[in-house]
Amino acid sequence: MKDKKFSLKNPALQSILTSLLCIVLGLLIGYIVLLMINPAGAGTAIKTILLNFLSRSSQAAQMKALGNTLAKTAPLLMCALSICFCYKVGLFNIGAPGQYEAGACIGLYAALAWHLNWVICLILAGLAGAIVGAISGALKAYRNVNEVISGIMLNWIMLYLTNMILSGKKVKDPASPYTIKLMSGNKGALIPSAGLNALFANNKTVTLAIPLAILFAILIWMILAKTKFGYELKATGYNKEAAKYAGMKEKQNIIITLAIGGALAGIGASFLFLTGYQEWSTTQTSVPMMGFNGIAATFLGGLHPIGTIFASFFIQSITDGGALINKSVYPSQISDLISSIIIYLCGFVLFFKYALNTWISKRDKGGPNVNDVPVTNDDAKKEGGDK
Amino acid sequence: MDAPYAIEMVNITKRFPGIIANDNITLQLRRGEIHALLGENGAGKSTLMSVLFGLYQAEEGVIKKDGKEVKINNPNDANDLGIGMVHQHFKLVQCFTVLENIILGVESTKGGVLQMDEARAKVKALSEKYGLHVDPDAKIEDITVGMQQRTEILKMLFRDNEILIFDEPTAVLTPQEIEELMEIMNNLRAEGKSILFITHKLNEIKAVADRVTVLRRGKYIGTVDVATTSKEEMSRMMVGRDVNMVVDKEPAKPGDVILKVENMTVASKMHSNNAVKNVSFEVHKGEIVCIAGIDGNGQTEFVYGLTGMEPLVDGKITLCGKDITKDSIRQRSKLLSHIPEDRHKHGLVLDYPLEYNMVLQRYYQPEFTSGAGFLKRKEIREYSEKLEAAYDVRSGQGPITIARAMSGGNQQKAIIAREIDKDHQLLVAVQPTRGLDVGAIEGVHKNLIAERDNGRAVLLISLELEEVMNVPDRILVMYEGEIVGELDPKKTTVEELGLYMAGAKRNVDIDANTPEVEESEVIDTAAARKEEK
Numbered sequence: 001m002k003d004k005k006f007s008l009k010n011p012a013l014q015s016i017l018t019s020l021l022c023i024v025l026g027l028l029i030g031y032i033v034l035l036m037i038n039p040a041g042a043g044t045a046i047k048t049i050l051l052n053f054l055s056r057s058s059q060a061a062q063m064k065a066l067g068n069t070l071a072k073t074a075p076l077l078m079c080a081l082s083i084c085f086c087y088k089v090g091l092f093n094i095g096a097p098g099q100y101e102a103g104a105c106i107g108l109y110a111a112l113a114w115h116l117n118w119v120i121c122l123i124l125a126g127l128a129g130a131i132v133g134a135i136s137g138a139l140k141a142y143r144n145v146n147e148v149i150s151g152i153m154l155n156w157i158m159l160y161l162t163n164m165i166l167s168g169k170k171v172k173d174p175a176s177p178y179t180i181k182l183m184s185g186n187k188g189a190l191i192p193s194a195g196l197n198a199l200f201a202n203n204k205t206v207t208l209a210i211p212l213a214i215l216f217a218i219l220i221w222m223i224l225a226k227t228k229f230g231y232e233l234k235a236t237g238y239n240k241e242a243a244k245y246a247g248m249k250e251k252q253n254i255i256i257t258l259a260i261g262g263a264l265a266g267i268g269a270s271f272l273f274l275t276g277y278q279e280w281s282t283t284q285t286s287v288p289m290m291g292f293n294g295i296a297a298t299f300l301g302g303l304h305p306i307g308t309i310f311a312s313f314f315i316q317s318i319t320d321g322g323a324l325i326n327k328s329v330y331p332s333q334i335s336d337l338i339s340s341i342i343i344y345l346c347g348f349v350l351f352f353k354y355a356l357n358t359w360i361s362k363r364d365k366g367g368p369n370v371n372d373v374p375v376t377n378d379d380a381k382k383e384g385g386d387k
Numbered sequence: 388m389d390a391p392y393a394i395e396m397v398n399i400t401k402r403f404p405g406i407i408a409n410d411n412i413t414l415q416l417r418r419g420e421i422h423a424l425l426g427e428n429g430a431g432k433s434t435l436m437s438v439l440f441g442l443y444q445a446e447e448g449v450i451k452k453d454g455k456e457v458k459i460n461n462p463n464d465a466n467d468l469g470i471g472m473v474h475q476h477f478k479l480v481q482c483f484t485v486l487e488n489i490i491l492g493v494e495s496t497k498g499g500v501l502q503m504d505e506a507r508a509k510v511k512a513l514s515e516k517y518g519l520h521v522d523p524d525a526k527i528e529d530i531t532v533g534m535q536q537r538t539e540i541l542k543m544l545f546r547d548n549e550i551l552i553f554d555e556p557t558a559v560l561t562p563q564e565i566e567e568l569m570e571i572m573n574n575l576r577a578e579g580k581s582i583l584f585i586t587h588k589l590n591e592i593k594a595v596a597d598r599v600t601v602l603r604r605g606k607y608i609g610t611v612d613v614a615t616t617s618k619e620e621m622s623r624m625m626v627g628r629d630v631n632m633v634v635d636k637e638p639a640k641p642g643d644v645i646l647k648v649e650n651m652t653v654a655s656k657m658h659s660n661n662a663v664k665n666v667s668f669e670v671h672k673g674e675i676v677c678i679a680g681i682d683g684n685g686q687t688e689f690v691y692g693l694t695g696m697e698p699l700v701d702g703k704i705t706l707c708g709k710d711i712t713k714d715s716i717r718q719r720s721k722l723l724s725h726i727p728e729d730r731h732k733h734g735l736v737l738d739y740p741l742e743y744n745m746v747l748q749r750y751y752q753p754e755f756t757s758g759a760g761f762l763k764r765k766e767i768r769e770y771s772e773k774l775e776a777a778y779d780v781r782s783g784q785g786p787i788t789i790a791r792a793m794s795g796g797n798q799q800k801a802i803i804a805r806e807i808d809k810d811h812q813l814l815v816a817v818q819p820t821r822g823l824d825v826g827a828i829e830g831v832h833k834n835l836i837a838e839r840d841n842g843r844a845v846l847l848i849s850l851e852l853e854e855v856m857n858v859p860d861r862i863l864v865m866y867e868g869e870i871v872g873e874l875d876p877k878k879t880t881v882e883e884l885g886l887y888m889a890g891a892k893r894n895v896d897i898d899a900n901t902p903e904v905e906e907s908e909v910i911d912t913a914a915a916r917k918e919e920k
Contacts, residue, residue, distance in 0.1 A: 235739065
């Protein structure tokens, strides 16, 4: 009884519990929606979403599908890290999609027009994202423009700028709205697989991007928890005035934070487009979902860089699983609908955490808890007694 | 209606995990009296009031109104029983007018349209009856703290509350406003209202209260008549030992000049004019200089200019012989420690643990950060534990306590420990005892004098007259951004100091060479400045 109460107050366990609760609720509501549309196929459909790659028939096909999911998890994780990092510093980087677009734009342009190596393309993509992030940061630091507003506007500016730049002769396939495939355009710009493809039924899109993204997660966690740099950034996020009082350059810190967030999202984009998994469509008119799903992954991951690794994989997995739903039973939009319901519920983690804490404190307050009285009595005597 | 008590809290016990906040406490408020509730920070005053206000439920004990037992489960119940409270931090909507704030929650409407005329008439009648002068159409953000407080009082009266709780109402007021508040409280008592007055300022209890109930560390110590009890006795009841009300100190032995401020001018953030105008003075090694003045006469801006938080419009600051006028905050902090005015806004990162706050000024130094940029967490933990022990900083969980969860007095002690322990030649202490109880104030004053005796220069900025008279070796009075007087605390009186603070008198004048008071008390800064040039 006592142990249970103490562990419920443990913030790490709380994060995990509330995240799981969100997932269960999301699935439940998704299931109800499926039932309402067509009760007959609902069970199979929700199973397909959950199982994703496991619903394939052969083991080879399963591994290949898992590889695809992992390949898309890497960029999602980078976007989630971008948002998580900024959030820890008190900034809501909803501009991650714009930074992601900038990364895609420069990464692909450098690969196809300048024929550069993948490492350099990756760095340039990161720089592009950083610059877009820094614009929001500078506006926030010097003109007190809310980063959410400038971020959303930059998302659209960057989308059409990217469409325009990637429609250039050197980078766009003349026969389709897509950019030229890297396989034919510049093989050197493909992120190497380094043997990882062999593990996933020779899925060539499984590349170094995946371990690199996990390394970035660990790096971000280390920076935030262990370094002087992280100490300064978090202090700025918690209390800008106290940071200034302590001699920190609080304006500079805001810009640096959003620039780092931008770099992460920018590199995230090249983790997708430089694997050859897909090409950029120069006619798209909506901001890529990757950046927004990163928000859900951040919260589902308990605002912890390591937690976002698992959360990103889960969100990518149900998104891919949703695509496998039998389209003859359900309309084709169902996959997006169900995964967005689940992702939407993932955003409620903080709410559930709050509710849980309210419940705990209410239980502590409400009426004398017989088990606790002797213990608290002794403790209080130790503290409260006269010396 | 024959019961003598308007409200009674009998044998109240309230426990929190690990601590008994209220241990069998009895508080009886007579009808038409001002009853003070006295106790140190963390003595359980706020918890007791929260029980009365329905924010917490007591495990044991009963609450009686007019002799009848009542249950108070939430603030609405308290309201229905006629209990109102002025919180220490006002609960007002900044962009609403005074009138809108007063009627908030009890608006009368007709067909969905607010009926303001009736409310306006009632507010007007109330403010005349009790001498509460506030413009009902002024916006809260435009009026002084004193007027905001009057708005809070009107809010209670508008709801016909009979039992009024004032939670440390004078902490934010100027001496004049405090006097006005005392007058208002007297008026309220004369009209038959019963008042609970939470405070730890003995002078104020002496001035208005009829009886006082003293709490210490969650326990009930006693209820006494104010008229027959001396301040010394009350403070002994409160802290459990004799408190030295007079600050003990040797005469100062001033040495070399540590801080030299010349013609400092700082712009105001609120208005277009300058908040600090042409201020010049020196602080020597081994002395405490106090800048006295009523709140809002440029002290805050002066400190911002001195510590580098705001740029100077004009002037020069020399610290230990080095021109620091253009230096950053970080550069200045090598020689200068700063106990800030607002400990929540500037002094602490409230969401950081205590140990991280203890190194807020030093985290980047090799002692706490390795060459590779990693924090040395073990060293930080040990350093925090060392400071906590040395300065008696108490907290629930030691170094890992989140600063927000600590009491105000201990937060302040942590800041003082941090600022005194770091290398410095000048300590700038801005209202270091604000909101602290007698015992803690004594400790802070001892720290300041020890600083002085250790050969540091101390610049104290204070609004508390008692502190201004007792702690420093020299007093500079600031009025409307200028230094208008320099006084010797041993030779001056509170009345004279008050005249300088109110701008009615000055002995330092830039244009006039003949000061109004004795030569011996005056240092003519203008003449000194001419010599410099």
